[in-house]
Amino acid sequence: MLKNYFKIAWRNLQKHKFHTFINVVGLACGLSFALAIGAYIWQESTFDSQLKNVNNQYVLQSEWKSPEMGMPITTLGALPKALKEEYPDLVRNYYRFDGITCVLSYGDQTFNEEAALGDSTLLSMYGLPLLYGNAATALKDPFSLVITNDIALKYFGKTDVLGQQVNVKNFTGETHPFTVTAVLDKLPKNSVTNLNESLNNKVFLSSEAVDFFKRNLDSWQNAFIVGYVELQAGISPEMLKQPMKDLLVKHTDEKVVNNLIPTLNPLSNYHLKKDNGLIEKMLFTLGCIAGFILLMAVVNFINLSINGSTSRLKEIGVRKVMGSSRKQLGFQFIGESVLMVCLAFFIAVLLYPFISPAFSAILGQELPKIYTFSYSIWLYIFLACLAIGLSAGLYPAFRLSALKTINSVKGKIPHNLGNTSFLRSLVGFQFVVALSVIMAAGIISRQVSLFFSNNLGYDKESLITVKVPRDWSETGLSHMKAVQQALKDLPQIENISLSYDTPGGQGQMATGVLNFAQDTGNEQPSVSAQYILADTSFAATYKIPMLAGKFLDDKINQDLAKVVISEKASQLLGFKNPNDALNQQVYLKPNDFPATIVGVTKDFYAASMRDAQTPVIWTNIKADNLFRYFSIRLNAGNLGQHLASIEKEWKKLLPNTPFEYQFMDESIDALYKTELQLKNAAYTATILSSLIVFLGIVGLVSLNVQKRRKEIGVRKVLGSTVNGIISLFMKDLLITFIVAIVIACPLVYLFISKWLQSYSIQITLTPLFFILPILLLASVAAAIIGLQTVKAAKSNPVDSLRDE
Amino acid sequence: MIQLSNIFKWYNVGGNRSFVLKDINLTINEGEFVSIMGPSGSGKSTLLHILGLLDEPNEGSYLFQEQEVLHLKEKQRSTLYKEHIGFVFQAYHLIDELTVYENIETPLIYKNLKGSERKAIVADLIDRFGIVGKKDLFPAQLSGGQQQLVGIARALATTPKLLLADEPTGNLNSKQGEEIMELFKQLNQEDGVTIIQVTHSEKNAEYGSRIIELLDGQVVK
Numbered sequence A: 001m002l003k004n005y006f007k008i009a010w011r012n013l014q015k016h017k018f019h020t021f022i023n024v025v026g027l028a029c030g031l032s033f034a035l036a037i038g039a040y041i042w043q044e045s046t047f048d049s050q051l052k053n054v055n056n057q058y059v060l061q062s063e064w065k066s067p068e069m070g071m072p073i074t075t076l077g078a079l080p081k082a083l084k085e086e087y088p089d090l091v092r093n094y095y096r097f098d099g100i101t102c103v104l105s106y107g108d109q110t111f112n113e114e115a116a117l118g119d120s121t122l123l124s125m126y127g128l129p130l131l132y133g134n135a136a137t138a139l140k141d142p143f144s145l146v147i148t149n150d151i152a153l154k155y156f157g158k159t160d161v162l163g164q165q166v167n168v169k170n171f172t173g174e175t176h177p178f179t180v181t182a183v184l185d186k187l188p189k190n191s192v193t194n195l196n197e198s199l200n201n202k203v204f205l206s207s208e209a210v211d212f213f214k215r216n217l218d219s220w221q222n223a224f225i226v227g228y229v230e231l232q233a234g235i236s237p238e239m240l241k242q243p244m245k246d247l248l249v250k251h252t253d254e255k256v257v258n259n260l261i262p263t264l265n266p267l268s269n270y271h272l273k274k275d276n277g278l279i280e281k282m283l284f285t286l287g288c289i290a291g292f293i294l295l296m297a298v299v300n301f302i303n304l305s306i307n308g309s310t311s312r313l314k315e316i317g318v319r320k321v322m323g324s325s326r327k328q329l330g331f332q333f334i335g336e337s338v339l340m341v342c343l344a345f346f347i348a349v350l351l352y353p354f355i356s357p358a359f360s361a362i363l364g365q366e367l368p369k370i371y372t373f374s375y376s377i378w379l380y381i382f383l384a385c386l387a388i389g390l391s392a393g394l395y396p397a398f399r400l401s402a403l404k405t406i407n408s409v410k411g412k413i414p415h416n417l418g419n420t421s422f423l424r425s426l427v428g429f430q431f432v433v434a435l436s437v438i439m440a441a442g443i444i445s446r447q448v449s450l451f452f453s454n455n456l457g458y459d460k461e462s463l464i465t466v467k468v469p470r471d472w473s474e475t476g477l478s479h480m481k482a483v484q485q486a487l488k489d490l491p492q493i494e495n496i497s498l499s500y501d502t503p504g505g506q507g508q509m510a511t512g513v514l515n516f517a518q519d520t521g522n523e524q525p526s527v528s529a530q531y532i533l534a535d536t537s538f539a540a541t542y543k544i545p546m547l548a549g550k551f552l553d554d555k556i557n558q559d560l561a562k563v564v565i566s567e568k569a570s571q572l573l574g575f576k577n578p579n580d581a582l583n584q585q586v587y588l589k590p591n592d593f594p595a596t597i598v599g600v601t602k603d604f605y606a607a608s609m610r611d612a613q614t615p616v617i618w619t620n621i622k623a624d625n626l627f628r629y630f631s632i633r634l635n636a637g638n639l640g641q642h643l644a645s646i647e648k649e650w651k652k653l654l655p656n657t658p659f660e661y662q663f664m665d666e667s668i669d670a671l672y673k674t675e676l677q678l679k680n681a682a683y684t685a686t687i688l689s690s691l692i693v694f695l696g697i698v699g700l701v702s703l704n705v706q707k708r709r710k711e712i713g714v715r716k717v718l719g720s721t722v723n724g725i726i727s728l729f730m731k732d733l734l735i736t737f738i739v740a741i742v743i744a745c746p747l748v749y750l751f752i753s754k755w756l757q758s759y760s761i762q763i764t765l766t767p768l769f770f771i772l773p774i775l776l777l778a779s780v781a782a783a784i785i786g787l788q789t790v791k792a793a794k795s796n797p798v799d800s801l802r803d804e
Numbered sequence B: 001m002i003q004l005s006n007i008f009k010w011y012n013v014g015g016n017r018s019f020v021l022k023d024i025n026l027t028i029n030e031g032e033f034v035s036i037m038g039p040s041g042s043g044k045s046t047l048l049h050i051l052g053l054l055d056e057p058n059e060g061s062y063l064f065q066e067q068e069v070l071h072l073k074e075k076q077r078s079t080l081y082k083e084h085i086g087f088v089f090q091a092y093h094l095i096d097e098l099t100v101y102e103n104i105e106t107p108l109i110y111k112n113l114k115g116s117e118r119k120a121i122v123a124d125l126i127d128r129f130g131i132v133g134k135k136d137l138f139p140a141q142l143s144g145g146q147q148q149l150v151g152i153a154r155a156l157a158t159t160p161k162l163l164l165a166d167e168p169t170g171n172l173n174s175k176q177g178e179e180i181m182e183l184f185k186q187l188n189q190e191d192g193v194t195i196i197q198v199t200h201s202e203k204n205a206e207y208g209s210r211i212i213e214l215l216d217g218q219v220v221k
């Protein structure tokens, strides 16, 4: 019996090759997309799952009442250790690191590396895979070095490098050889070595090396240490609330106790929840897109299956007369559609390795390899096949097999069949999804391009940032100033500025915000502004226009700071006119250090354009000797050649520091990673949903043409023109299309305006965003219908009227 | 074997009842070979469809082997098809996707026969109908007469007691038609199969043992 069904199914698929092809391809497209997005979601939501005891692992972070006191992602250096030592029943282990950038050199290779100066527990606590070395001892010696396999390959060209020595430079410029004591295998995705985009450590140094780097991990004053703890089994993070509070009271001053709430965030979902759940929201959106595309493909499949099955009424009738029960017929149809779904899934799985590079590019992230899928994923896939096949087979199985045998045998399709409101609404649904996706994609891409257009308030083109060696002393600064002057004399450089932070993501605005007010005392309302320590040429280099006064100068007064503020800041201080702010006195919090406003700049986006333009305040780096970046504006010309010449000069000026530059527009790209993902996903979804809807139209119309061949013949005999016949089929879908428009427009408007609301600058939604997609879809659909029906309409009516 | 009493069949056309069958009373005994004749539109096919349980009358009763078979459950009806009734269509109605062999085998599959039994039965029929050379061909590759032979072979595969045929030779030339009629006669006489056929041809009707004439939905002879 089964063999017979299978045979019939297979031959049917073969016989209706075109129909099968359209049906399977449409479904396979939807399935591939869903598979790729699903794999990505799976990968992201199992981010830390390979860490040992992941359910007891936490990252210790901070909620500061006053944002300038510390960073939210770090904690007090001494806290994790004290927790383990004083509450061993609650805390099983801890790991801390200080994220530093150091210069590594081996032979003639010199690179900046992000390194984690941290506890030796790293290797044992999380079960990170070691290629070489001993996890227990590798980080004991102060001059030991643990690296990942790709770092080993980068410096040595091989991974078997235990005992090799690399020179590491500290911030005062001293170098010391460090010995490789362990090599890590490719790390699983995890939030310990890769807490966020900017902390992705591949070089690990022992906590014993703190003296060499002049850092301090064990201090209650150092609020910039990344800390992790592993709780004892059965201990919940709430149980540590009081102990942590007690430790703060015991070891820190009142100000910290009043301002800091240490928080324990579970690593099991840290990746999804961080940045206000940015990734989780993105995954949800992607999931919805994939879900709709899949649903659309499935609906298409069901629709085409149902329409296809009406051409098999005769078979149904004959089988009944031969003694088939309805149940057996049902099984046959369901079996066939399950077979077809499996075929489509098979194709999707085959396609996966080919499309995943494309999706990696779209999502800016590697997709997992197919052989890493867990059994549960395959189970879900199998269940999905079954469910899709079942829903596509159910209609013919129940409706068609329930028809009167006599009608089936006569092949008489009842009027209400194949044209029911059910089938119409399926096509309508496809139109709705396709229209919505196309509209949304257009709007999203307009909005995203807003972020990349040059309206940041400064000129991001031909602008690079370069990390400079860190020697935060007066001599260090004057050395750097000399380098700056030498570089500025190069013909390739238009301007150059030295600063601690840079706008647009690269600097991550690490200094955070600075509060200031026109009065002393903490009770007064104050303005929180992005704080940029910069030299005098910052505004000129970035081309940020001045509204009043001048930018910073180098005449430092030890008792009275000079500040430049942005227009927004001056408004927040209460000045109507930027000129009013000039020479006014403000007090920098929390110490009420007096400062004079010497200039007011136009507003610009110091951080992401997701948020409103924040107020900005500058002070001169000369006052604090803190600096991290050169921002270099290149002159017009061949950028590649410019960079090569600058690097040559750089090598002469700073022989031990790599020239590692970043284009400002590229670092801005990185800032909008999720938006770019969304945009690319929306584009892909547009292509796919259009493809599916077109396949759907092709399939539907070809079946309709088949069904109405006789009618076409009769109409032609009665004098209908070719155009008349084509318009017959168009009219058929027109009403459905109009209904789809009526549903899609408000739907898209609702969701998109909600999405837009999360951005401070928004595009305005014009009717064109809605009309263009409608025209686009309508014209392509009309073209498809026209092409398909023209043949039938032109055919000789005798051919279609002859049978019987 | 068959007893129809007071069978009425009508369609509602424009609010009026348009009668297709009017008060049909009919008894057909086992072993008869009946031909139904009448002008086009007189209700012959409708009557045959009712006899074959493809269609139901609006009124009346139908006893098949002393058992009321109208309003049967779907399962019982498929049992009747499997055990007792074979149907031959004017337009053959073979399943296009199956070969000759598989078409004949299909009813046996529904009867849940074992593979070896099916093989024996199908081989026997193919042999008897002289279509051995065609067994792996698809219906579209056969002539009309050959297709009808397959249709009959398929109807006979389950060795039914009643064979219903609606203009079995309607689409065939006269020589092919004669062959089919000879076959029917042989089936009726040698195997004792009760046959009811609808035909337009006096000549074909002569093969049977009895002729029922319909006119405007009523039996006139």
Ligand SMILES: Nc1ncnc2c1ncn2[C@@H]1O[C@H](COP(=O)(O)OP(=O)(O)O)[C@@H](O)[C@H]1O
Pocket: B011, B013, B020, B038, B039, B040, B041, B042, B043, B044, B045, B046, B047
């Ligand atoms: N679905 C229907 N609706 C209305 N009238 C029908 C329908 N099916 C058949 N008829 C009518 O029933 C009558 C008998 O049809 P049929 O039994 O096929 O006649 P015959 O086979 O004798 O030519 C015809 O007049 C036909 O118009």
Ligand SMILES: [Mg+2]
Pocket: B044, B045, B046
């Ligand atoms: Mg007829």
